[in-house]
Amino acid sequence: MQYMLLICGGPEAAEHAEDGCGGWSEEMAERGVLRGGAGLRPPHEATTVRVRSDEVLLSDGPFAESREQVGGFCLIECGDLDEAVEIASKHPAATYGSIEVRPIWQP
Amino acid sequence: MTDVHTALVRAFRDEWGQVVATLIRLTGDWDLAEECAQDAFTQAVDSWARDGVPRRPGAWLTTTARNRALDRLRRDAVGAAKLREVAAMPVPEPEPDDSGVPDDRLRLMFTCCHPALSLDAQVALTLRTLAGLTPAEIGRALLVAEPALKKRLVRAKQKIRHAGIPYRVPPAHLLPERTPAVLAVLYLLFTEGYSATAGADLLRRELSAEAIRLARVLHRLMPDEPEATGLLALLLLQDARRDARVDEHGDLVLLADQDRSRWDRTEIAEGVALLDGALRRGAPGPYQVQAAIAACHGTAARAEDTDWPQIAALYGRLAEMTRSPVVAVNRAVAVGMAAGPEAGLRILSDVDLPGYHLLPATRADLLRRLGRHDEAARAYREALELVTAEAERRFLSRRLAEVEAGPGGQPAAGRSRPT
Numbered sequence: 001m002q003y004m005l006l007i008c009g010g011p012e013a014a015e016h017a018e019d020g021c022g023g024w025s026e027e028m029a030e031r032g033v034l035r036g037g038a039g040l041r042p043p044h045e046a047t048t049v050r051v052r053s054d055e056v057l058l059s060d061g062p063f064a065e066s067r068e069q070v071g072g073f074c075l076i077e078c079g080d081l082d083e084a085v086e087i088a089s090k091h092p093a094a095t096y097g098s099i100e101v102r103p104i105w106q107p
Numbered sequence: 108m109t110d111v112h113t114a115l116v117r118a119f120r121d122e123w124g125q126v127v128a129t130l131i132r133l134t135g136d137w138d139l140a141e142e143c144a145q146d147a148f149t150q151a152v153d154s155w156a157r158d159g160v161p162r163r164p165g166a167w168l169t170t171t172a173r174n175r176a177l178d179r180l181r182r183d184a185v186g187a188a189k190l191r192e193v194a195a196m197p198v199p200e201p202e203p204d205d206s207g208v209p210d211d212r213l214r215l216m217f218t219c220c221h222p223a224l225s226l227d228a229q230v231a232l233t234l235r236t237l238a239g240l241t242p243a244e245i246g247r248a249l250l251v252a253e254p255a256l257k258k259r260l261v262r263a264k265q266k267i268r269h270a271g272i273p274y275r276v277p278p279a280h281l282l283p284e285r286t287p288a289v290l291a292v293l294y295l296l297f298t299e300g301y302s303a304t305a306g307a308d309l310l311r312r313e314l315s316a317e318a319i320r321l322a323r324v325l326h327r328l329m330p331d332e333p334e335a336t337g338l339l340a341l342l343l344l345q346d347a348r349r350d351a352r353v354d355e356h357g358d359l360v361l362l363a364d365q366d367r368s369r370w371d372r373t374e375i376a377e378g379v380a381l382l383d384g385a386l387r388r389g390a391p392g393p394y395q396v397q398a399a400i401a402a403c404h405g406t407a408a409r410a411e412d413t414d415w416p417q418i419a420a421l422y423g424r425l426a427e428m429t430r431s432p433v434v435a436v437n438r439a440v441a442v443g444m445a446a447g448p449e450a451g452l453r454i455l456s457d458v459d460l461p462g463y464h465l466l467p468a469t470r471a472d473l474l475r476r477l478g479r480h481d482e483a484a485r486a487y488r489e490a491l492e493l494v495t496a497e498a499e500r501r502f503l504s505r506r507l508a509e510v511e512a513g514p515g516g517q518p519a520a521g522r523s524r525p526t
């Protein structure tokens with residue numbers, strides 16, 4: 001199964017921007033579960049796109065007005081949710097922010 | 108015919124969860140599993156009346172349900188691979204061998220109680236798949252409208268499928284974090300059936316009985332988990348008092364006033380024996396401590412023999428473990444009995460639990476015992492604004508009338524209760 005890990009952090013996430021992954025990427029690459037991913041520029045640089053009645057509406061900032069915002073993502077492929085949770089729980093961002101595990105839509 | 112009926116009722120109670128669990132393992136499809144189990148029970152009505160009750164009803168039902176699933180898969184022309192897989196998988200002999208080997212039902216229990224599901228969904232799913240209650244019955248039990256309950260079940264099953272929640276007993280290192288959810292759901296199931304609503308609602312009694320049965324399964328399958336044993340002991344010890352808890356008018360009877368000859372001695376003895384075994388493992392948890400409290404009550408020959416200092420100490424331990432304000436209220440009651448109402452009031456002064464009627468009700472009782480009738484009356488009125496169960500409302504109203512009548516006054520309501 002494929003899962004997207006949405007790496008979310010609060011206001012203090014910026015302090016961890018240069019931390020790196022503490023070997024997480026290397027371990028997961030070796031396990032062969034990593035399919036891709038990247039870190040993201042901060043939420044205030046985000047632009048949200050909506051189309052309503054054929055009109056393109058742009059707004060400044062992220063979609064969700066919450067304290068924690070998506071700061072990066074990883075695509076993984078593994079056996080089941082328990083394994084995905086295990087992988088997510090090893091990510092250092094889980095210790096100061098949170099990680100949303102979202103199954104990928106499958107036909 | 109009545110024999111067949113009795114056999115069917117018993118088979119439903121004992122085998123439903125096992126049949127569904129096996130079918131889920133074979134097909135991986137929760138809805139199909141439930142439908143086929145239902146079909147098998149329907150078929151049993153005719154078959155058993157005609158041919159007699161099979162020697163092993165569980166095996167008969169599982170085989171019938173499996174064949175039904177094969178038919179359905181064939182007809183729906185799903186992937187041939189899936190069909191071959193199901194056809195090739197042997198149906199395990201559901202021998203009641205009590206070997207402690209994790210079985211399909213345990214797997215199902217852990218899947219229903221996966222922490223990725225909300226607690227609401229966990230309870231609903233456990234009741235549906237393991238206890239075989241209909242959505243209407245579950246809705247009534249949990250006070251949720253049937254359509255909302257159905258939606259909850261559909262969502263939970265979708266999440267299991269789409270998020271890849273595995274159908275298995277978690278590996279050993281995850282057991283400690285998962286077991287509390289399973290235990291919590293079983294305890295919720297029990298209290299749902301035990302909560303003192305007026306009159307004997309049969310469905311709710313069924314819930315308690317089902318919780319005890321599932322706790323037995325869990326205890327048998329996890330004999331090394333002292334909290335699983337503790338939970339079973341707790342359920343038995345509480346269940347033992349069931350018949351004495353309400354009087355012929357459906358009114359609540361306080362522990363002190365209960366007719367102890369109506370307590371179920373067999374259940375108490377079993378509960379105490381289980382608890383002793385669990386405590387010997389030296390890993391007390393909240394369920395073992397609660398069972399120990401229930402055992403103190405259950406083994407006191409008369410109310411005045413109750414070992415309140417011991418109970419107060421156990422509540423102290425429980426309060427440390429759970430940090431629950433509800434436990435703090437119960438502790439205040441016990442300390443009030445062991446060391447006097449003032450000591451109980453001191454504990455209550457630190458408790459903040461808005462909307463919980465037992466907080467002002469407990470304060471009212473302690474104040475009443477100190478003769479502070481005006482303050483007690485205020486607290487009783489506060490409790491009456493919050494209480495929902497009718498039997499409890501009547502009890503609190505009687506007490507309010509007593510303290511309003513003042514010292515030496517006649518209680519306004521006819522039947523007062525000495526504490």
